[in-house]
Amino acid sequence: MDFTKNHKINLTKEMETLLITLQAKAKDSFSKHSILQDNKAADILQMIDYDFEKVSHFGNEMMVIRAKQLDTWLQEFINKHPDAIVLNLGCGLDTRIVRINLPSTIQWFDVDFPEVIELRKSFFSNQKGYEMIPSSVTDPNWLEKIPNNRPTMIIAEGILEYLSQDEVKVLLNRLTNYFPQGQIAFDVMSSFAVHSGKDSLKETTGAVHKWTVDHINDVDTLDSNWNRIANLSIFQSKYVHKLPLKTRFLYYTMAMIPNFRNMIRLLLYKF
Template sequence: MADKNHKIHLHEEKETLLITLYAKALDNRLKHPILHDQKAEEILGMIDYDFEKLKDFGNEIMVARAKQFDVWLQKFLKTNPNATVLNLGCGLDTRISRIHPPSTVRWFDIDYPEVIEIRKKFFSNQPGYEMVPSSVTDPGWLENIPDNNPVMIIAEGMLEYLTETEVKTLLNRLTDHFSNGQIAFDVMNTFAVHAGKKNLHETTGAEHKWAVDHIGDSDKLNPDMKRMANVSVMGTKYIRKLPLKSRLLFRFMYFIPNFRNMMRLLLYKF
C-alpha cells in the first residue's frame, strides 16, 4: 500500500471533492464494482485524511451518477471523436482514466487553483489533456479553451454550490463560447438540500445554494439548451448493480416523490 504522504487542507465546497473520491474508491472495493475506478482507490491510499467521516454522504448514489455521466460522455465521443471535453469542478475526479478518450480529444479539467495544485500530485498535463486553475465562475478561463469542435461539458456535483444566477450566467457563457455540444449536470431538490444541510456544513463547511424542484425551471435558464434526458439517480439501471440491501432501499425510495427527485441527472444539447 502506498504511503499516505499527501495531506489535504481544503474547506467548504473545495473539501467536498474528497466525498466523491471516497465514494468511487469504496465502489472499487466491491465484488462487482460499477465504475472499476482503480485510480480513485490508488489516490485515496496516498492521502492523509479522515475519510471515515465521509461515510454518510450517499456514496452509492454518487457512483451511479458518475456512471451515467461516463456513459453519456462515451456515447458523445463515439460520434464526435474530435471533441473537446470540459470537466467543470473536477476536484480529484478520475474520469479521464476511466474513459480513455482517443488522442484526437482535447480534455480540460477545471477547478480552483488550490485544488489543481493538489490534483497535480496525481495527474500531469500532457498532449490532449490540460488542468485549468480557475473558479468556473471566473469569466477569464474560457477564453483560452478552443471553440472549433463539438464540446461535451460535465458538471458533476458542482452546480449545487453556485447560486441560480451564477448557474445561469455560466451556462450562457458556455453556449456563447461553443457553437454546439452537450451539457450534463445534476440537480438536487429542496428536500435533499435541507436533509443534508447539517451534515454537509458540520463536515466540510460547505453549503448547497441551488435547488431545483421543477425541471422546467432548469430548462428556462438558457434558451439555447434543449433537454435530452432527465433521469432520477435512483432510477438508473446502475443502481441494480449495488448490493441487495442497497437495491431494495433505493427501489423503495424511488416510489416516494421527494426521494425520487432528490437528485436528477440532466443532459442538454445546444
C-alpha cells in the same frame, strides 16, 4: 506505486467535498460488483493523509451511480464525435479521464480552484490532449483558454449546487454562447434533498448547497440556446441493479416516492 500517505489535505468548504466523491469511487472499486472499477481513485485515496471516516456517511452509492451515468453520456458523445473537446468542471480528484475510452484526437480540460488543481497535480500531469486549468468556474477569464472549434461535451458533476441560481445561469449562458455546438450534463438537487443534508454537510466541511431545483422546467428556461434530452432520477438509473441487494431494494423503494425519487436528478442538454 508508492502508497505513502504524504499528501496532507488543507482544503475547506466546497473544495473539501471532493474527498467525499473520491472516497465513494474508491470504495466502489473494492466491491465484488464494482460499477466504476475506478482503481485510480483507490490508489489516490491511499496516498492522502485525511480522516475519511468523517465523510463516510454521504451516500456513496448515489455518487457512484451519478458518475457512471455521466461517464456513459460522455462516452456516447465521444463515440459520435471522436475529435471532441471535453470540459470537466469542478473536476476535484475525479479520474474520469482514466475511466473513459479516449481516442488520441480528444482535447480534454479539467477545471477547478487553483488549490484543488495544485493537489491534483500530485496525481495527474498536463500532457498532449489534456490540460488542467486552475480557476473558479465563475471567473469570466478561464474560458478563453479553451478552443471552441469542435463539438464540445461539458460535464458538471456535483458542482452547480454550490452556486447561486444567478451564477448557474451566467455560467451556462457563457458556455452555450462560447461553444458552437455540444452537450452539457449535470446533476441537480431538490430543496428536500438539500434541507435533509445541509446540517451534516456544513458541520463536516463548511460547504453549503445554494441552488435547488424542484421543477425541471425551471432549468429548461435558464438558457435559450439548449434543449433537454434526458432527465433521470438517480434512483431510477439502470445501474441500480448492480448495487448490493439491500441497497438495491432501498433505491427501488425510494424511486416510488416522489420526494425521494426527485432528490437528485441527472440532466442532459443539447445546444
